[in-house]
Amino acid sequence: MSVRGVQVHLGRAENLRDVESLGRMDPVVFVSAGKNAKAKSQVHKDEGANLDFNETLVLDVQGENELLLEVYDDEHIKDDELIGRAKINLDAVLAGQTFNEVVQLHTKHIHRRAGQIHVKITPIF
Numbered sequence: 650m651s652v653r654g655v656q657v658h659l660g661r662a663e664n665l666r667d668v669e670s671l672g673r674m675d676p677v678v679f680v681s682a683g684k685n686a687k688a689k690s691q692v693h694k695d696e697g698a699n700l701d702f703n704e705t706l707v708l709d710v711q712g713e714n715e716l717l718l719e720v721y722d723d724e725h726i727k728d729d730e731l732i733g734r735a736k737i738n739l740d741a742v743l744a745g746q747t748f749n750e751v752v753q754l755h756t757k758h759i760h761r762r763a764g765q766i767h768v769k770i771t772p773i774f
């Protein structure tokens with residue numbers, strides 16, 4: 650029984666690093682596995698640093714064993730700005746288990762904390 654893909658449930662995010670100079674951030678999550686598998690959440694306009702994404706994304710993992718999760722502040726005029734990211738090892742999920750953790754985000758500098766998000770990943774057979 651091989652795993653074809655994963656369901657990624659995005660839950661509550663807290664203490665997201667504030668990168669918005671004016672007003673409240675508009676958080677959006679991108680998940681990817683390798684070069685070809687990508688999915689994006691809805692944009693949570695003006696919801697700021699603490700919010701519940703409450704959304705499930707489906708990703709075809711194609712044998713990739715690492716998921717990259719990135720939280721951005723959606724922008725209209727300039728490019729979206731990175732709030733924080735995390736890499737999640739999928740070996741256990743590919744073996745049929747469920748990943749259910751609060752994931753710590755960091756900036757491009759691995760030691761700089763950028764908030765956290767509850768993520769649940771379940772395999773799709």
Ligand SMILES: [Ca+2]
Binds near residue numbers: 674722723724
């Ligand atoms: Ca924004």
